[in-house]
Amino acid sequence: MKAAVVTGFDKPLEIRDMPIPRPGPGQVLVRMKASGLCHTDIHAARGDWPVKPRPPFVPGHEGVGTVERTGDGVPEEWLGTRVAIPWLGSACGRCRYCVSGRETLCESQINSGYSVDGAYAEYAVAYVNGVVEVPDGVSSFDAAPLTCAGVTTYKAIKVAGVTPAERVAVFGVGGLGHLAVQYARLVGGFVTAVDIEQDKLHMAEKLGADQVVDARAADPVKEIRQAGGADVAVVLTASAEPFEQAYRSLRRGGRLVCVGLPAGDAAIRVPIFETVLGGISVIGSIVGTRQDLAEVFALHAAGRTQVNAEPRVLEDVNACFDEVLSGHVAARLVFQF
DSSP states (O other): OEEEEBOOTTSOOEEEEOOOOOOOTTEEEEEEEEEEEOHHHHHHHHTOSSSOOOSSBOOOSOEEEEEEEEOTTSOGGGTTOEEEEOSEEEOOSOSHHHHTTOGGGOTTOEEBTTTBOOSSBSEEEEETTTOEEOOTTSOHHHHHHIIIIIHHHHHHHHHHTOOTTOEEEEEOOSTTHHHHHHHHHHTTOEEEEEESOHHHHHHHHHTTOSEEEETTTSOHHHHHHHTTOEEEEEEOOSSSHHHHHHHHTEEEEEEEEEOOOOSSSOOOOOOHHHHHHHTOEEEEOOOOOHHHHHHHHHHHHTTSOOOOEEEEOGGGHHHHHHHHHHTOOOSEEEEEO
16 A cells, blocks of 8 residues: 655655555554645654654544454444544543543543554554544545544534634634634634634635634734634644734633644743633643544534635645645645545
8 A cells, every 4th residue: 555654753754655454453444535634744744742753654633434344343334434533543441531521631542643553545544443434424525624623623612612602713724723713603603713824814704704813914912802802712823922812812701722732842921810810711622522523524414514625645745744834725635545
C-alpha cells in the first residue's frame, strides 16, 4: 500500500510502499476513501508539542473508509461497514473519565496518527471500539473533516453551554472555524467571526455570521466589545495572541474556550482580579467522544451543516502542509484515495 510517512521532525514526509497491515485482536482493517488534513498532523510531523510521537509513523486522524478485514474478537458484521477513524483511537473504558462519558480525558488513550499509525495511507488498522460508523447520508469526503474539525468544534460549543441569543466569538475561521460558526448558530448564538484572511471572513458571512472582524485591520477586542462583548469566545488558532484577545473580548460571566494548540509551551496571562469579579471561566476543550461524532454525522446527514473542503492527492502531502501553513486555505484539504 501507499502511505505518507514521517521519518524525522526536520524532514519532509516520504511516500512509501508498505505492506498492508493486519488487524490484531479487537481491530479492523480499513481501506481508506478519504483522509482530512488537520493542523495537528503538521504539529505531529514537526514534533512541535511537549509530548512527541516517535518517527517513523503515519499521521492522520480524519480517516474514512470501509472495513475489509476483522481481527480476533470482532464480529464479521463489521465487514463492509463505512467507518471514521478519529483522533481518539482507543480508550481504556474503565477509568473515571471513560465511565462518565469523558473518554477523551482517559490517561491511557491511544491517538490515531500520533501514538499509532493513522490514516495517511491506503489502508489503516483501527480499534473497533474507537471507530464511528458513517451514515449513508454523509459522503466520505465530507465525513473526513467532520471526524476532527467537526467533532472538535461541536464539542467546544457544547462545553461552553451556549444558550440562544448569546454572542459567540469564533477566533480563527478555517477548517475548524467554519464549522464552529455553524454549530454556534444551530444552538441560537449570535456569531462574531474573527480572522486575518478576507476569504475566510467572506465564507463566515455566507455561513451566517452576524459580525466579521478582520483582525489585521481592526482590534477585535474593541470591535466585539462595541457589539456588547462576547458571552463565549472559542479560540481555534495555532498562534497564541488570539487567546488573550479572546479573553479581553468577554463580558461578565463570559467563557473562554481554548481549543487550538500553538507550537511549543504557549501560555496566556489570566488576570485574577478581573476573572474573579467578572465571573469569567477558562475552559479547555479537546476533540469529542464517539457519541459527539455520531451527533455531528446525524446533523450533517439532516442537512444542518456544510463542509468547505478541497480535494488533494496523498503524493502532494508536503505541498499541502505548505498550503495550510500559508494561511490561504479557506477551510479543509482532504486526500482522496
